[in-house]
Amino acid sequence: MKTTQNDNGWFRRILQWASESESEGADAPEDPEKQEFQEYLEYIDAHDYIEFGAYRYMRYQQRKELGLDEPTSHYTAEPPTPQKKQKGKKSHHKQGVLRKQLRWYQVASVLITCVIFWILCLVVMELPEFGALDAPAWNEVVQRYLQQGREETGAVNAITGMILEYRAFDTFGESVVLFAAAISTILLLRTPNQPLRQRKAGDEILKELSKYLLPIILLFGFYVILYGHISPGGGFSGGAILGAALILASLILGAGEVGRVLTSKRVTYITVFSLLTYAVMKFYSFYTGANHVGWEIPKGEAGHLFSGGFLLPLNLCVGLIVACTMYTFYTLFIPTEEE
Amino acid sequence: MGLVYNIPLFSILLVVVSGVCIPLFRNGKHVIRFVQIVQLLVGAGSLFLMVGLSSLNESFTYQLGHVPAPWGNELRAGPLEGLLSFVFSLVMLLAFSGSRESLISDIKPHRLGNYCLLMQLLYGTLLAMIYTDDLFTAYVFVEVAAVTACVLVSAKESGRSIVSAIRYLMFNCLGSGLFLLGIAILYVLTGHLLFSSLQQAVEQYLLSGSSKLPLIVSALLMTLGLSIKSAQFPFHAWLPDAHASATTTSSAILSGLLLKGYLIILMKLMVCIFGPFVMVSSYLCDLLLLLGLAGMLFASVAALRQEEVKRMIAYSSSAQISYIFLSLGLGSQLGLLAACFQMIVHALTKSMIFLGAGAMINGVHGHYWGQLRGAARKVPLGGIAFTVGGLSLCGIPLLAGFSAKYCIALAALDADWQMAPALFGLAASSVLNAMYYIPAILVIWGRTKPNQEEEWKPISIGLEQKFALSFLLFCNLYLGMRFGLVRDLIEQGIYRFGSFG
Amino acid sequence: MLELILEQRYYLVSILLFSIGFVTLFLHPNLIKKIIGLNLMDTSIFLFLAAMGYMEGGQAPMIEEGSNWAMYINPIPGGLVLTGIVVAVSTTALFLSLTHRLYRKYHSLNLDVILMLAKKGREDT
Numbered sequence: 001m002k003t004t005q006n007d008n009g010w011f012r013r014i015l016q017w018a019s020e021s022e023s024e025g026a027d028a029p030e031d032p033e034k035q036e037f038q039e040y041l042e043y044i045d046a047h048d049y050i051e052f053g054a055y056r057y058m059r060y061q062q063r064k065e066l067g068l069d070e071p072t073s074h075y076t077a078e079p080p081t082p083q084k085k086q087k088g089k090k091s092h093h094k095q096g097v098l099r100k101q102l103r104w105y106q107v108a109s110v111l112i113t114c115v116i117f118w119i120l121c122l123v124v125m126e127l128p129e130f131g132a133l134d135a136p137a138w139n140e141v142v143q144r145y146l147q148q149g150r151e152e153t154g155a156v157n158a159i160t161g162m163i164l165e166y167r168a169f170d171t172f173g174e175s176v177v178l179f180a181a182a183i184s185t186i187l188l189l190r191t192p193n194q195p196l197r198q199r200k201a202g203d204e205i206l207k208e209l210s211k212y213l214l215p216i217i218l219l220f221g222f223y224v225i226l227y228g229h230i231s232p233g234g235g236f237s238g239g240a241i242l243g244a245a246l247i248l249a250s251l252i253l254g255a256g257e258v259g260r261v262l263t264s265k266r267v268t269y270i271t272v273f274s275l276l277t278y279a280v281m282k283f284y285s286f287y288t289g290a291n292h293v294g295w296e297i298p299k300g301e302a303g304h305l306f307s308g309g310f311l312l313p314l315n316l317c318v319g320l321i322v323a324c325t326m327y328t329f330y331t332l333f334i335p336t337e338e339e
Numbered sequence: 340m341g342l343v344y345n346i347p348l349f350s351i352l353l354v355v356v357s358g359v360c361i362p363l364f365r366n367g368k369h370v371i372r373f374v375q376i377v378q379l380l381v382g383a384g385s386l387f388l389m390v391g392l393s394s395l396n397e398s399f400t401y402q403l404g405h406v407p408a409p410w411g412n413e414l415r416a417g418p419l420e421g422l423l424s425f426v427f428s429l430v431m432l433l434a435f436s437g438s439r440e441s442l443i444s445d446i447k448p449h450r451l452g453n454y455c456l457l458m459q460l461l462y463g464t465l466l467a468m469i470y471t472d473d474l475f476t477a478y479v480f481v482e483v484a485a486v487t488a489c490v491l492v493s494a495k496e497s498g499r500s501i502v503s504a505i506r507y508l509m510f511n512c513l514g515s516g517l518f519l520l521g522i523a524i525l526y527v528l529t530g531h532l533l534f535s536s537l538q539q540a541v542e543q544y545l546l547s548g549s550s551k552l553p554l555i556v557s558a559l560l561m562t563l564g565l566s567i568k569s570a571q572f573p574f575h576a577w578l579p580d581a582h583a584s585a586t587t588t589s590s591a592i593l594s595g596l597l598l599k600g601y602l603i604i605l606m607k608l609m610v611c612i613f614g615p616f617v618m619v620s621s622y623l624c625d626l627l628l629l630l631g632l633a634g635m636l637f638a639s640v641a642a643l644r645q646e647e648v649k650r651m652i653a654y655s656s657s658a659q660i661s662y663i664f665l666s667l668g669l670g671s672q673l674g675l676l677a678a679c680f681q682m683i684v685h686a687l688t689k690s691m692i693f694l695g696a697g698a699m700i701n702g703v704h705g706h707y708w709g710q711l712r713g714a715a716r717k718v719p720l721g722g723i724a725f726t727v728g729g730l731s732l733c734g735i736p737l738l739a740g741f742s743a744k745y746c747i748a749l750a751a752l753d754a755d756w757q758m759a760p761a762l763f764g765l766a767a768s769s770v771l772n773a774m775y776y777i778p779a780i781l782v783i784w785g786r787t788k789p790n791q792e793e794e795w796k797p798i799s800i801g802l803e804q805k806f807a808l809s810f811l812l813f814c815n816l817y818l819g820m821r822f823g824l825v826r827d828l829i830e831q832g833i834y835r836f837g838s839f840g
Numbered sequence: 841m842l843e844l845i846l847e848q849r850y851y852l853v854s855i856l857l858f859s860i861g862f863v864t865l866f867l868h869p870n871l872i873k874k875i876i877g878l879n880l881m882d883t884s885i886f887l888f889l890a891a892m893g894y895m896e897g898g899q900a901p902m903i904e905e906g907s908n909w910a911m912y913i914n915p916i917p918g919g920l921v922l923t924g925i926v927v928a929v930s931t932t933a934l935f936l937s938l939t940h941r942l943y944r945k946y947h948s949l950n951l952d953v954i955l956m957l958a959k960k961g962r963e964d965t
Contacts, residue, residue, distance in 0.1 A: 037947070052947035052948055053946060053947060053948020053949070053950050053953035053954065053957065054948070054950065054953065056947075056948075056953070056957065057953055057956065060960075106867055109863060109866035109867060110863060110867070112866075113859050113862050113863040113866070114859075116859060116862065117855060117856070117858075117859040119556060120556070120855045120858070120859075121852065121855060122552060123524060123552055123553045123556045123557075124848055124851040124852055124855055125844060125845075125848065126550050126552055126553050127524070127527050127528065127550075127553060127848070127851060127892075128527065128528075129847050129848065130847055130848055130849075130850055130851065130891060130892075130894065131894050131895055131896040132895075132896070133895060133896055133910075135527075135530070135892075135895075136527075136528060136529055136530040136540070137526065137527060137529075137530035137892060137893075137914055137916070137917075138530065138895065138914065139530045139531070140409070141409050141410055141530065141531065141916070142530070142914050142915070142916060143909060144410050145410070145901075145915055145916070146901060146903060146909035146912050146915070147909040149903060150903045150905070152405075152406065156902055156903055156904075157901070157902055158901035158902070158903055158912070158915040159901060159915045159918045159919055159922070162915050162916065162919050163919045163922060163923075165404065165406075166404070166406055166410050166411050166412075167411065167412055167475075167919065168403070168404060168411075168412070169403045169404075169412035169476060170412060170473075170475055170476050170479050170919075170923060171923070173467070173476065173479035173480050173483060174479055174922075174923045174926050174927070176355060176460060176463075176464075176483050177479065177482055177483050177486060177926060177927055177930045178926055178929075178930055179359065179460075180457060180460050180483055180486045180487050180930070181486050181929075181930030181931070181933050181934050182933075183453050183456055183457060183490075184457065184486060184487070184489070184490040184934050184937070185933055185934060185937045186453060187450055187453045187454070187457070187490055187494070188490065188493065188934075188937045188938065188940075188941055189937050189940060189941070231902065232900065232902065236922055236925075236926065268362050269362070269363075272359055272360070272362050272363065275359050276356065276359055276360070279352060279355065279356050279359070283348075283352055285404055285405065286348055286403045286404055287345070287348070288405075289402060289403070289404040289405035289406070289411075290344075290345070290348070290401055290402050290403065290404075291345070296405065302905075303905075322926075329933050332937065333936070333937070333940065475920060475923070479923060479927070482927045482930070482931070485931065486930055486931060486934055489934060489938075490934070493938065493941075498942075498945045498946065498957075498958055499958050501938055501941050501942055501945070502942065502954060502955065502958045504938055505871070505935070505938045505939065505942065505951075508931070508934060508935055508938065509865070509874065509878075509935075512878045512931055512935070513865065513878075513881075515927075515931075516858075516861075516862075516878070516881045516882060516885065519882075519885050519924065520858065520885050520888075523885055523888050523889050523892070523920075526889075526892070526916075526917075526920075527892045532916075
């Protein structure tokens with residue numbers, strides 16, 4: 001808005017700047033930066049190790065003291081920023097500036113935390129006692145879960161029965177969180193058509209050992225998932241075991257080896273289909289339940305493997321989602337070729 | 340039960356499932372069409388739901404599964420929920436069609452599908468937030484919103500957008516930590532998670548007079564968590580950066596819809612759980628009022644100093660959110676009504692401003708004021724949208740912003756001591772709004788030097804974009820001139836929603 | 841008083857952990873430490889919930905035929921903690937991937953430095 005005055009010189013500069021920036025592009029390779037990084041490597045060889053950011057900051061300060069301009073041409077075409085900004089009040093969002101200039105930022109945050117701690121302590125003292133039998137949470141909701149849960153859901157494990165039958169909508173949201181996180185990480189970290197780094201396969205001993213160990217871990221994972229409704233466990237814990245087995249396999253056998261069987265596309269497809277199956281099954285029971293249609297899935301006899309209606313396939317879906325998500329996280333975080 | 344009652348569940352599941360299906364598509368451009376069709380369908384369904392429920396004058400709970408509510412989950416819908424989900428679908432649809440070109444140019448083609456997926460999940464989440472009737476369901480979906488929205492901020496993949504995304508995520512996680520702690524304390528105290536049972540339990544505590552401190556602290560923690568998430572004044576640090584570096588669609592939806600989702604949950608907490616008594620006796624209402632007042636003034640002052648168009652609009656969003664806090668803080672039925680009306684008006688207006696600004700930014704390839712000089716002449720429709728939106732937020736009569744301010748003023752006149760500060764804040768922030776929107780409007784319509792006139796010939800924008808902008812303009816004018824219908828609908832909805840004050 | 845403190849020790853410890861996480865989040869400019877702080881905060885709430893689910897002398901809720909319902913612990917906090925853990929895992933993964941991207945770009949984990957660099961090199965694409 002300040003341009004309403006002297007827009008003459010500004011305007012030309014802006015046009016110039018706009019035409020320059022177009023030719024550069026955002027992610028164009030930056031040579032000055034590489035050069036600086038080389039200098040940095042030499043510096044830490046000569047001196048002690050410091051962080052690159054800290055090094056750059058030091059250099060920046062040195063240059064400023066000497067009164068030199070920025071050596072990197074990349075940034076000089078900065079858009080017009082009025083000088084007024086520095087004079088103005090410190091705004092809240094400049095954390096860096098705030099913390100550098102004001103020591104009391106740290107003091108204040110410690111104080112705030114102490115106050116919060118104190119208040120929460122007072123609150124905790126007024127809460128019902130730990131393990132009390134007459135706690136308010138021990139109400140008719142819990143009673144029904146524990147008393148009739150076995151008949152109504154066909155699950156021995158009350159927690160599985162609760163999260164997959166009574167409060168299934170929450171669990172659906174939960175799976176969506178996981179899926180969203182997996183997709184977000186893919187969006188942020190995966191560059192297209194980039195091959196997985198061919199890690200050298202691990203030690204011979206480890207490889208031999210893994211032949212015996214991995215099937216057992218995988219089996220155990222599936223056991224925990226499939227028996228989730230009749231014993232402790234369930235989709236989430238079993239899925240975590242499966243995911244851990246996959247990660248272990250790609251550590252020992254090499255990421256390329258596992259990646260050939262479980263390509264990123266296949267992993268995504270498995271997740272998508274599990275989530276869709278979950279949604280369809282739950283939609284069926286939500287719809288029939290809400291409209292009182294009947295058509296309930298036979299619950300079978302509690303305590304058997306094939307019992308509890310949809311619980312077994314639901315657990316399987318959740319387990320696959322969790323395992324695939326964990327494996328996806330792992331594959332995205334292993335360093336790639338260029339680094 | 341008739342088919343109408345299934346609409347909430349159908350719309351949430353349809354949106355989420357359609358989002359999950361997107362990885363099966365190959366072509367990014369088809370994905371955008373697909374997403375738009377789903378949004379259109381859900382919007383039509385919500386309209387149907389709203390009309391049906393308002394003519395029957397009823398609200399209902401929808402039992403999810405074979406077990407009734409305190410044991411299972413349930414959804415709740417009334418005229419207000421129908422209206423909100425209709426407006427949200429409309430804004431979503433128009434934001435997608437209005438910024439289609441910048442979406443395709445800003446995001447790399449192989450990421451477009453995943454971007455639309457996350458957008459769709461966010462949309463489903465917002466619907467779930469509108470319809471939910473359970474505190475923990477609300478928490479889960481708040482988290483989905485946090486994860487998806489964070490990537491939407493960073494989708495442009497410049498360094499700055501990732502920095503703002505990480506700050507956004509940090510604030511968000513802090514907010515959800517506080518929110519979860521509040522839920523945990525409330526659950527320990529009452530043993531319920533369903534809104535209606537919680538309300539009964541809280542009432543009993545109030546009658547017996549015990550455990551007042553934990554109740555207040557949990558209310559405070561939840562309010563604090565939600566206000567951090569909805570970028571209320573002292574916690575708004577992440578918002579401007581997030582907007583300035585996001586693509587236009589993200590900005591419009593973040594500012595127009597996402598912040599409102601959290602506010603809807605806050606409103607439900609106030610009305611359905613704590614009720615007027617806790618809110619007033621624990622000074623929570625006063626806190627909200629104070630936050631609102633401070634936000635209205637400070638965010639507007641901060642907006643004065645911005646050199647980027649999107650940053651300025653982002654600060655203006657923070658100020659407009661403060662209006663909602665202010666009207667919630669009045670602690671009356673009228674205040675609630677004004678808050679809902681402001682929510683709807685702001686969702687439509689702010690997305691229009693962002694789309695207009697986005698069209699202009701695309702036209703002149705720059706987003707500093709200096710670069711935008713004369714941009715409205717190049718992209719007339721974008722300029723008109725920006726102008727009308729800006730004037731509407733300044734409170735010029737016959738535009739939507741005026742009627743929202745009118746409702747808030749009416750609510751303020753009905754309050755006791757809050758009247759003077761609320762009216763003062765309203766007046767002062769209107770003046771401040773005018774102080775930054777009017778120069779901005781002058782700049783974009785300003786004449787450039789004569790010899791450069793040829794360069795600024797109007798460029799054509801896509802038909803879809805034209806339609807979206809004109810539709811939003813129409814909505815703004817309609818809400819400005821004939822807001823009685825919408826207001827009555829909200830009033831009916833709030834009455835069904837629960838009594839307050 | 842002391843008895844009460846001892847009685848509520850699980851809650852108190854979880855509050856203490858929450859505060860530690862909170863202050864870590866504020867004080868450390870290092871992103872990884874901030875993530876640790878956030879995780880600590882979340883975990884402390886899970887401890888809080890898990891502690892409140894316990895009933896004096898209760899067993900894990902694997903319900904046997906014809907047993908008395910009062911002999912088990914409350915299953916609801918278990919479910920809530922499960923959901924909470926999943927949410928915490930997701931946000932942590934997202935946080936780490938953003939950190940990874942920032943490190944690739946700015947070669948630093950210090951948020952102050954990153955903010956400074958980001959401001960200095962305003963890219964306007």
